Amino acid sequence: MKLRVLSAMVVLAGLLAASPCMAQASDESRIDYDAALGWLANSRIDGNALSGARGSIAVNQAAGDLNVQANLRSIAVGQYAAADVDAIQFQTNNQANAPTHASAVIGGRALQGAGGIASINQASGSGNTELNAVSVALAQQGIREASDDFLSLSGVASAVGARTITEPGDKTTQTRKVGVEASALHGFEGVLQLNQVAGMANATENRLQVAVQGP
Template sequence: MRRATVLTLLAALALLSTGVSAGDDDYAAMLGYLTSSRLDGHVLQGADGSVAVNLAAGDLNSQANLRAFATGPDAQAWIDSRQRTLGNHASAPLEAQATIAGNVLAGAHGLVSINQASGTANTQLNAVAAALATKGIRETTDGSLSAAVSASAGVQPGTETGVPGEGTRSVSVAAGAMQGFRGVLQLNQTAGSGNATGNVLSLSVSELPR
């Protein structure tokens, strides 16, 4: 019993010496708010085809990978996307890291879209719209043969992130990652708060007349 009392007193003295109270919130604040998102090892190595990845660490992050494909006599493909963050409250991390390392996507080929965020209230969008018309370019109008992407991504007024005056933000892609990749690669990589990024590919093609 005496030993338990001594341990309790030592714990209380330790808290007093650091100026931190015994509450759970204060203890969490003492540890700090750190965010880290990471793709590593052999993830997606040698992948073939269509790949979409959303990876986030933190609060209030919005991510989307959207594709639209159409084929036919009068092919049309379109994407309309709106990402909004409104009236939310969150704290920004002291440290934010977004990392792609190892042999991620090495030797892969196809259509790959990756959103990777670390932090608070970031918005990311990858969009691909492609249309293939079978009539031939001389037999269809620009209006009927179309691929379009309409998109917006942003942090709206009222979002408070409490960005601190100190801390670190870092993004990185290792030298060994994505080596030998062939195809279309869309990558949004963000560390911090209140960032808006996007990659948009719009493609309209027509078969040659036979």
């Protein structure tokens, strides 16, 4: 019986001795975790990404939480061809933290010499929605024109009603950055759709509709 009690005391002493080390490890992990979160708010296309690419190019790149993105294509060829794109993107009752620093950038030699239809969505932050839509109709009978109602129609219903949690602190130290560096996109030929967002609860879209009469 005495041996059992002694064993229990040794185990308890071992746990008490280990507890400061465990607390220290937890603090260090927390510091590393906080540092890692900084990378989650930076979206960057760099180097030789998509340089020389041809055809239909679609890129969705998001850093953060609760971002919704779509690149849609509709192409029709025929005697009475018609092409259309309709999209609804919606989110509600979500919660996300506001990043202290956020950036969405295209740099390096990205898309140099590329051509065709390129649609890019870049988001850094929380609760953002982005849409690129292209519809092309090559018809043998007449030319179908886009109506004013269609051109003014928004297919993005995004962060309305979404709840965000702002971090305490000095807001003057927060940074938001979007941009295309001078070295990117040199020699690109064709249609380029680009949505860049750094922040939260933003909704952006690009729509292109083309109708052409064939021979």
